[in-house]
Amino acid sequence: MERVLNFGAGPAMLPPEVLVQAAAEMLDWHGSGLSVMEMAHRGEEFGTILAAAERDLRSLLGIPEHYHVLFLQGGATLQFAMVPLNLLRGGSGADCVLTGEWSRKAAQEAEKFGVVRVAASQAHEGLRRIPAQAQWRLDGGADYVHLCANETIAGVEFNWVPDTGAVPLVADMSSNFLSRSVDVARYGLIYAGAQKNVGPAGLTIVIVREDLVGHVRAGTATLLDYAAYARERSMVNTPPTFAIYIAGLVFQWLQRSGGVPGIEARNIEKAALAYGAIDASQGFYRSAVAPADRSRMNVPFTLANPALDAAFLAGARERGMVQLAGHRSVGGMRASLYNAMPVSGARRLSDYMRAFAARHG
Numbered sequence: 411m412e413r414v415l416n417f418g419a420g421p422a423m424l425p426p427e428v429l430v431q432a433a434a435e436m437l438d439w440h441g442s443g444l445s446v447m448e449m450a451h452r453g454e455e456f457g458t459i460l461a462a463a464e465r466d467l468r469s470l471l472g473i474p475e476h477y478h479v480l481f482l483q484g485g486a487t488l489q490f491a492m493v494p495l496n497l498l499r500g501g502s503g504a505d506c507v508l509t510g511e512w513s514r515k516a517a518q519e520a521e522k523f524g525v526v527r528v529a530a531s532q533a534h535e536g537l538r539r540i541p542a543q544a545q546w547r548l549d550g551g552a553d554y555v556h557l558c559a560n561e562t563i564a565g566v567e568f569n570w571v572p573d574t575g576a577v578p579l580v581a582d583m584s585s586n587f588l589s590r591s592v593d594v595a596r597y598g599l600i601y602a603g604a605q606k607n608v609g610p611a612g613l614t615i616v617i618v619r620e621d622l623v624g625h626v627r628a629g630t631a632t633l634l635d636y637a638a639y640a641r642e643r644s645m646v647n648t649p650p651t652f653a654i655y656i657a658g659l660v661f662q663w664l665q666r667s668g669g670v671p672g673i674e675a676r677n678i679e680k681a682a683l684a685y686g687a688i689d690a691s692q693g694f695y696r697s698a699v700a701p702a703d704r705s706r707m708n709v710p711f712t713l714a715n716p717a718l719d720a721a722f723l724a725g726a727r728e729r730g731m732v733q734l735a736g737h738r739s740v741g742g743m744r745a746s747l748y749n750a751m752p753v754s755g756a757r758r759l760s761d762y763m764r765a766f767a768a769r770h771g
C-alpha cells in the first residue's frame with residue numbers, strides 16, 4: 411500500500427503512526443475487549459481517554475489552570491455563534507478584525523446576536539496582509555475582539571499577538587492550532603476545529619478563561635452554553651468519543667515529536683521549502699501574500715500561466731501528491747502543510763515545483 415501526501419486544507423492528513431495505533435486498537439482497546447467507538451462515554455475506560463487528552467493538551471500548550479478546555483461539536487462554524495452568545499454581555503459589542511473569508515464569516519454570524527464593528531480590515535488592493543495594530547480602531551468598551559489567527563483560504567497568518575488591553579481576545583485557530591507556540595494567557599478564548607491539525611472532523615476544541623464562562627444570553631440552548639460543558643467536563647451529552655480518542659493519540663505523537671517547539675521548527679522548515687520554490691521561480695509561481703504575513707500552514711499560489719494548472723496537478727498526482735488545487739473561490743493552487751506533513755513531503759513538493767518551472771518556464 412502506498413500512502414499519498416495529502417496537501418488538502420481539511421480534513422487533512424494524520425500522522426501514519428497515529429493511524430497504525432488506532433488500527434491496532436480498533437477491536438480491543440487496551441484489553442477492554444471493546445473498540446473506543448463502542449465504549450460508554452461515562453464509563454471508566456473512556457474517562458481515562460478523555461482525561462489523558464485534556465492533560466496532554468494542557469501540557470503541550472502550557473494552558474493555565476484558570477482556563478477550561480472543552481471538547482465540543484459543530485465545527486469552528488458553530489463557534490462563530492457560540493462566541494457572541496456567550497461573550498456579548500451588554501458592553502459595546504464585538505470588535506472584529508477582517509483578514510479573509512473565515513474572519514468575515516465569523517463577523518457575519520456574530521451580527522445576528524449583537525453589535526459588530528470592523529476594527530480593521532485588510533486592504534483590498536495589492537498584497538494580502540495582516541493590518542498593523544496601529545491601524546486598528548478598537549473600542550475599549552467592547553465585550554471582545556475577534557480575529558482569525560490563520561486564514562486558511564487567503565493564506566495570511568498572525569505572527570504576533572495584538573494588545574487588546576482588558577478586552578478579551580478571541581481567536582479562531584482552526585488551521586494553525588498546535589503548529590506554533592501560543593501564550594494562552596494573552597487570549598480570552600481560543601477555538602479550533604480538529605480536522606485541520608488535530609484529528610478527525612466532528613470535534614472542536616475551545617480553551618476559555620474561567621471568568622468568561624457563565625454569562626450566556628437568556629434563552630440559549632444548553633448545548634450552546636460553555637458553562638454546561640465546563641460543569642460536565644465536556645459530557646453534557648454524548649461527546650464525539652472516537653474523535654477525542656484520535657486527538658489524544660495526536661497529542662501523544664506531538665509529545666514524542668518534541669512538543670510544540672519541535673513541530674514549530676519543522677513547520678518553519680516546511681514553509682521555507684514551499685515559499686522558496688515560489689520565490690526562486692522568477693514569477694512562474696505567484697504568491698499574493700505579503701512575505702511577513704505568509705501562512706506557514708496554507709500556501710496559496712498561482713501559476714502565471716493558468717493553462718498549465720492541469721498539467722501541474724497531474725504531475726503532482728503522479729508523484730503521490732494530492733489535493734493541491736486551490737479553494738474553489740480563488741482557484742490556483744494551495745499547499746497545506748499541517749503538522750502531519752513531514753519535512754520530506756514539503757521537500758518533494760518544492761523539488762517538483764522547481765523542476766516543473768524549469769521545464770515549462
Ligand SMILES: *Cc1c(COP(=O)(O)O)cnc(C)c1O
Pocket residue numbers: 420484485486487488512558560561562582583584585603604606
Ligand atoms: C475550516 C475552518 C473553519 C470552518 O470549520 P468547520 O469545522 O467546517 O466549521 C473556520 N475557520 C477556519 C480558520 C478554518 O480553517
